[in-house]
Amino acid sequence: MHDLRTWTSDVHRTVDDTPYGGGPGMVMRPEPWGQALDAVGAGTLVVPSPVGKPFTQADAHELAALDHLIFACGRYEGIDQRVIDDAASRMPVREVSLGDYVLFGGEVAVIVIMEAVTRLLPGVLGNADSLTEESHAAGLLEAPVYTKPAAWRDREVPDILRSGDHGRIARWRRDQSLLRTAARRPDMMASYPPSSLDKADRKA
Numbered sequence: 204m205h206d207l208r209t210w211t212s213d214v215h216r217t218v219d220d221t222p223y224g225g226g227p228g229m230v231m232r233p234e235p236w237g238q239a240l241d242a243v244g245a246g247t248l249v250v251p252s253p254v255g256k257p258f259t260q261a262d263a264h265e266l267a268a269l270d271h272l273i274f275a276c277g278r279y280e281g282i283d284q285r286v287i288d289d290a291a292s293r294m295p296v297r298e299v300s301l302g303d304y305v306l307f308g309g310e311v312a313v314i315v316i317m318e319a320v321t322r323l324l325p326g327v328l329g330n331a332d333s334l335t336e337e338s339h340a341a342g343l344l345e346a347p348v349y350t351k352p353a354a355w356r357d358r359e360v361p362d363i364l365r366s367g368d369h370g371r372i373a374r375w376r377r378d379q380s381l382l383r384t385a386a387r388r389p390d391m392m393a394s395y396p397p398s399s400l401d402k403a404d405r406k407a
């Protein structure tokens with residue numbers, strides 16, 4: 204964790220100023236950012252931002268494969284664009300958005316991104332199989348899950364899940380994933396690769 208004010212030189216340790224071109228709010232000054240990024244060295248710079256590329260599970264996997272991630276947390280109306288452009292001349296830069304909304308700063312977004320990435324690192328999850336079955340892993344939303352008791356408030360667990368027939372259970376889960384994804388995330392269905400259908404699906 205680095206305090207951006209470390210790289211200021213005025214008595215008030217100023218990190219922001221008014222925007223060129225006018226408009227509300229303040230913009231983060233380039234000088235402190237430039238010196239801060241110089242000081243932390245090279246790596247992949249991840250900048251959480253409302254104007255970034257939507258962050259996906261695929262991005263989490265890509266970031267988990269990298270050795271050195273640097274997170275820049277913007278505040279106010281954002282970071283002077285020249286900071287991003289200057290950094291991009293020396294290292295990979297990813298501006299990523301967690302969704303269509305605005306936060307006070309990038310810090311909370313970094314916590315989300317770090318959790319999505321670190322849970323993918325070898326040895327972090329007790330059961331690596333969890334990673335292959337979870338939502339977005341295969342391009343679909345995960346099927347509904349159930350545990351004991353078999354009946355709860357007059358609601359029964361689907362019989363198929365208690366049948367012991369693992370082939371049929373896998374088929375039921377795939378069907379449920381497709382139904383749930385089609386209902387809630389038609390955008391994912393549009394990009395769902397038919398090639399990823401498992402053998403059972405192809406035989407049908």
Ligand SMILES: COC(=O)c1ccnc(N)c1
Pocket residue numbers: 251252253277278299300301302303304305306307308309312
């Ligand atoms: C200041 O950062 C944000 O407001 C932000 C970061 C990442 N994703 C968003 N949707 C917003």
